[in-house]
Amino acid sequence: MELAKMLRRGDVSAREITQSVFKKIDEREKSINAFITTTREIAFKQADLADAKFRQGGDIPLLTGIPVAVKDLLCTKGIKTTCGSRILEDFVPTYNATAYQNILDAGAVLVGKTNMDEFGMGSSTENSIAGPTRNPHDLERVAGGSSGGSAAAVSSGESILALGTDTGGSIRQPSAFCGVTGIKPTYGRVSRYGLVAYASSLDQIGAIGKTVADCAMMLNVISGHDKLDTTSANVKTPDFLKALTQGIDGVRIGIPEEFFTEGLDPQIKEKVLDAVHLLEKNGAFVVPINLPHSPYAISAYYLIATAEASSNLARFDGVKYGFRNAGDITDCMEMYLKTRTKGFGMEVKRRIMLGTYVLSAGYYDAYYLKAQKARKLIKGDFDEAFKKVDCIMTPVTPCLPFALGEKMTDPLQMYLVDIYTVSLNLAGLPGMSLPCSKINDLPVGLQIVGKPFDEEMILRVGAAYERLAAAGR
Amino acid sequence: MEYDAVICFETHVELKTETKLFCNCRVAYDIPPNTEICPVCTGQPGALPVLNKKAVEYAISAGVALDCTINRRSRFARKNYFYPDLPKGYQISQYELPFCENGYLEITGDDGKPYPVGIKRIHLEEDAGKLVHSSDSFDDADYSLVDYNRSSIPLLEIVGDHERNPLRSVQEARAYLEKLRQILRYIGVSDCKMEKGQLRCDVNLSLRPKGTIEFSNRTEVKNMSSFRFMMEALEYEMKRQAEILDSGGTIEQETLHFDEIKRITRPMRSKEDAPDYRYFPDPDLLEVNLEDEFITDIKSALPELPHQRVKRIMDEYAIPRDDALILTKERAVSDYFTACASHCEDPRKLSHWIIKELFKLLKEASSAIAECPIEPKNCAELVNLVSRGKVTPGIGREILEEMFKSGEEPEAIIHKKGLKPIQNEDQLEAFLDDVMNENPKVVSQIKEGNLKPIDFLVGQVMRKTRGKADPKSVIKLIHRKLEVP
Numbered sequence: 001m002e003l004a005k006m007l008r009r010g011d012v013s014a015r016e017i018t019q020s021v022f023k024k025i026d027e028r029e030k031s032i033n034a035f036i037t038t039t040r041e042i043a044f045k046q047a048d049l050a051d052a053k054f055r056q057g058g059d060i061p062l063l064t065g066i067p068v069a070v071k072d073l074l075c076t077k078g079i080k081t082t083c084g085s086r087i088l089e090d091f092v093p094t095y096n097a098t099a100y101q102n103i104l105d106a107g108a109v110l111v112g113k114t115n116m117d118e119f120g121m122g123s124s125t126e127n128s129i130a131g132p133t134r135n136p137h138d139l140e141r142v143a144g145g146s147s148g149g150s151a152a153a154v155s156s157g158e159s160i161l162a163l164g165t166d167t168g169g170s171i172r173q174p175s176a177f178c179g180v181t182g183i184k185p186t187y188g189r190v191s192r193y194g195l196v197a198y199a200s201s202l203d204q205i206g207a208i209g210k211t212v213a214d215c216a217m218m219l220n221v222i223s224g225h226d227k228l229d230t231t232s233a234n235v236k237t238p239d240f241l242k243a244l245t246q247g248i249d250g251v252r253i254g255i256p257e258e259f260f261t262e263g264l265d266p267q268i269k270e271k272v273l274d275a276v277h278l279l280e281k282n283g284a285f286v287v288p289i290n291l292p293h294s295p296y297a298i299s300a301y302y303l304i305a306t307a308e309a310s311s312n313l314a315r316f317d318g319v320k321y322g323f324r325n326a327g328d329i330t331d332c333m334e335m336y337l338k339t340r341t342k343g344f345g346m347e348v349k350r351r352i353m354l355g356t357y358v359l360s361a362g363y364y365d366a367y368y369l370k371a372q373k374a375r376k377l378i379k380g381d382f383d384e385a386f387k388k389v390d391c392i393m394t395p396v397t398p399c400l401p402f403a404l405g406e407k408m409t410d411p412l413q414m415y416l417v418d419i420y421t422v423s424l425n426l427a428g429l430p431g432m433s434l435p436c437s438k439i440n441d442l443p444v445g446l447q448i449v450g451k452p453f454d455e456e457m458i459l460r461v462g463a464a465y466e467r468l469a470a471a472g473r
Numbered sequence: 474m475e476y477d478a479v480i481c482f483e484t485h486v487e488l489k490t491e492t493k494l495f496c497n498c499r500v501a502y503d504i505p506p507n508t509e510i511c512p513v514c515t516g517q518p519g520a521l522p523v524l525n526k527k528a529v530e531y532a533i534s535a536g537v538a539l540d541c542t543i544n545r546r547s548r549f550a551r552k553n554y555f556y557p558d559l560p561k562g563y564q565i566s567q568y569e570l571p572f573c574e575n576g577y578l579e580i581t582g583d584d585g586k587p588y589p590v591g592i593k594r595i596h597l598e599e600d601a602g603k604l605v606h607s608s609d610s611f612d613d614a615d616y617s618l619v620d621y622n623r624s625s626i627p628l629l630e631i632v633g634d635h636e637r638n639p640l641r642s643v644q645e646a647r648a649y650l651e652k653l654r655q656i657l658r659y660i661g662v663s664d665c666k667m668e669k670g671q672l673r674c675d676v677n678l679s680l681r682p683k684g685t686i687e688f689s690n691r692t693e694v695k696n697m698s699s700f701r702f703m704m705e706a707l708e709y710e711m712k713r714q715a716e717i718l719d720s721g722g723t724i725e726q727e728t729l730h731f732d733e734i735k736r737i738t739r740p741m742r743s744k745e746d747a748p749d750y751r752y753f754p755d756p757d758l759l760e761v762n763l764e765d766e767f768i769t770d771i772k773s774a775l776p777e778l779p780h781q782r783v784k785r786i787m788d789e790y791a792i793p794r795d796d797a798l799i800l801t802k803e804r805a806v807s808d809y810f811t812a813c814a815s816h817c818e819d820p821r822k823l824s825h826w827i828i829k830e831l832f833k834l835l836k837e838a839s840s841a842i843a844e845c846p847i848e849p850k851n852c853a854e855l856v857n858l859v860s861r862g863k864v865t866p867g868i869g870r871e872i873l874e875e876m877f878k879s880g881e882e883p884e885a886i887i888h889k890k891g892l893k894p895i896q897n898e899d900q901l902e903a904f905l906d907d908v909m910n911e912n913p914k915v916v917s918q919i920k921e922g923n924l925k926p927i928d929f930l931v932g933q934v935m936r937k938t939r940g941k942a943d944p945k946s947v948i949k950l951i952h953r954k955l956e957v958p
Binding site: 074075081083088091093094095097192193194195196197199200201227228229230231307308310311313314315316317319320321331332333336356359360361364368 | 512515516517518519520521522523524551553555557560561562563611612617619749751752753756757758759
């Protein structure tokens with residue numbers, strides 16, 4: 001956001017910004033590994049185009065000339081889109097995802113495609129064909145996931161902004177781990193067209209930046225109904241930047257009891273509650289609330305997400321595109337088997353198998369339908385709570401960024417990292433993660449949850465918190 | 474032992490919408506492979522389906538025409554299975570909440586009585602692509618190619634109900650399919666050309682001892698590509714099942730394939746191998762909520778159905794039922810008939826002329842009524858001329874042939890070819906005198922009271938006049954001249 005202003009004043013050129021970003025990439029990418037593909041040539045071309053526009057003057061979109069990194073789960077025409085998977089290692093899409101097209105139209109500069117857990121399945125960006133992304137704050141620790149590359153790139157200065165996707169916390173959790181700000185909008189706010197589906201009813205594209213204003217600026221560009229995605233909502237996109245200055249006088253903040261109980265690192269609890277108190281001291285009301293069905297969120301999530309994933313990933317069969325095990329086969333079935341066995345990583349295969357089981361005859365009612373019922377109840381909890389409050393505040397993660405490899409052998413522990421984020425996806429609600437201080441030099445995230453299509457409230461409260469925290473009040 | 478057959482169809486019909494079910498690619502046939510494809514219908518990563526409203530409209534039309542209950546709330550589901558012609562690894566279909574349920578289709582049963590055959594459900598789904606193998610079968614092929622032009626063309630699946638008036642014989646099965654095809658063509662949702670794969674059917678068959686009501690195990694014969702093969706497969710399968718039951722065996726519940734060369738059914742897979750399609754609601758598509766207005770609009774726009782048209786043609790034009798059935802078999806023919814009838818003084822004669830004479834010409838030219846160059850008005854005019862006695866039927870046929878070739882008006886042809894009938898009695902008498910002089914024996918036979926050879930004389934006069942004489946006038950004249958009653 002600052003850069004957008006500087007560009008307009010002529011203090012800096014888009015080329016200079018792009019140069020600084022690629023300088024950071026040259027310095028730090030080797031150790032951080034935030035990108036699967038960098039697009040240096042494209043970036044400078046786009047930067048020069050942006051500078052030409054600034055020279056011409058006139059009404060120029062705010063995003064013009066700003067470097068953006070795009071998660072490798074979004075299709076980019078003519079640019080490799082791997083989804084972090086061997087099965088799409090050399091896949092080059094023939095079309096652009098709508099969200100990516102929108103930022104292109106707004107004049108953004110593409111830095112590259114960021115690293116991620118394969119198909120978005122993971123919480124640490126360790127499940128990638130490109131190897132793990134490391135946390136810029138501590139290279140021995142994970143960046144979080146699955147949009148770990150996007151969060152790490154913004155955190156390290158390898159990009160200014162980034163697009164991520166969030167199915168169970170994949171924007172908010174890495175944002176928290178990397179000390180940046182990330183927003184997952186309401187389900188339906190941003191078109192999913194061109195987002196390679198992990199779990200269609202939960203996936204949502206969102207923005208990562210250094211500040212709340214960064215997120216608002218990006219959200220202005222990527223939001224809106226898309227005829228190519230019938231699940232994208234036909235609602236008006238407000239000017240999200242306008243929400244930032246509205247203050248928090250009289251805003252009612254809900255604190256769900258269930259999100260501050262056992263399993264949460266007490267130091268994180270303290271920092272999050274400090275943030276809440278800071279807002280309370282400055283004019284907000286704090287209201288204790290209950291979300292009684294939240295203990296079922298993780299289970300419901302892993303049943304629904306894996307069920308959808310098992311079907312969504314069926315198209316990767318070696319027939320049309322991507323990796324194919326062509327030799328050493330006698331028939332088509334064997335080609336499928338070998339292609340998918342070799343093409344997918346462990347975690348993806350685990351989730352495909354889980355999901356296949358969940359949808360199988362005889363188990364559908366017990367698992368899938370039951371999970372859908374739990375999902376309704378979880379959403380009902382939020383609806384109830386939002387009768388009393390304007391937004392809800394919770395931690396983003398129960399723990400600080402963990403060491404590389406620490407949870408790789410225990411998937412269940414890994415799944416639990418998403419405990420505070422998944423219920424928003426199940427309920428379709430918008431949520432933002434923003435940094436609230438540090439513990440042992442490691443960032444802590446604060447999650448603000450809003451009503452459906454009320455991202456403005458989240459941004460408003462988030463911006464107020466930023467101001468207050470910066471002022472040290 | 475004697476058995477009753479229980480026969481049920483699952484019919485797939487390709488809808489003739491302009492674009493595919495979930496993308497903007499055209500529905501087209503006979504085009505080069507993979508020329509009407511896009512990210513959506515080839516299952517590219519990240520592509521999403523967008524429902525074609527026209528296809529929904531067509532599905533509802535079919536539901537209304539087949540007396541179904543239309544579900545106000547409907548939804549799409551994914552049917553998951555792997556096959557190279559299925560680009561997404563699942564087919565978007567419907568499972569719970571199809572668009573239409575509980576309808577029926579009335580046929581004439583083998584007993585000659587009207588028989589309403591139950592229809593369980595009608596749902597909308599997408600077609601798969603087409604595989605082209607380097608040899609006759611997938612298993613023996615060195616390689617196979619996929620053409621996705623057909624992928625995601627809207628398919629209507631019409632499922633029979635084995636509990637509500639199932640079909641009972643091969644003849645009824647044929648009547649059902651013919652009627653179904655006729656109705657779908659009438660309402661304009663599909664051309665139902667079997668040779669183009671626009672109508673495909675699977676058939677379920679079981680036998681039960683005559684007069685009993687319990688169902689026994691059934692077999693399903695997949696994907697028969699013509700009426701003939703369907704009938705042959707059913708006949709074969711009925712015989713096969715009866716033989717097994719007669720010898721005390723049980724029918725294996727299995728899916729069969731009809732071998733079109735050997736003319737036998739062969740197992741594809743047994744019940745144990747039946748795939749688990751793992752249906753679940755497609756999260757990429759919203760539930761479809763149909764407004765009452767949408768449905769009433771479709772109902773009021775629905776064209777006249779075959780049985781309604783049969784009745785109207787019988788009532789309005791006094792056409793016998795059998796002829797009305799022939800005239801309404803295809804909508805285009807009945808449209809042509811009614812267009813002619815509004816200009817015609819004798820609709821019954823018109824119907825004969827269309828069925829006998831025009832059909833013959835169409836058949837010889839192997840052309841369809843839609844391509845017929847004869848304007849309905851002119852066709853009617855010709856029949857009028859015949860019924861007024863202005864031209865003889867024989868000349869009429871000649872004129873019709875000429876009209877079929879040139880598309881000209883009948884009067885113009887009569888004028889051009891000099892086909893005016895001989896109205897002048899003196900002229901006619903001269904011809905008759907010639908004939909009588911040439912056949913004195915016949916004349917004396919008639920004079921003696923044997924009236925049969927009169928026809929012969931008439932024929933001779935017709936020949937001499939090259940059909941321009943009116944036979945009735947000739948007969949009258951013979952009677953008068955030979956003074957026979």
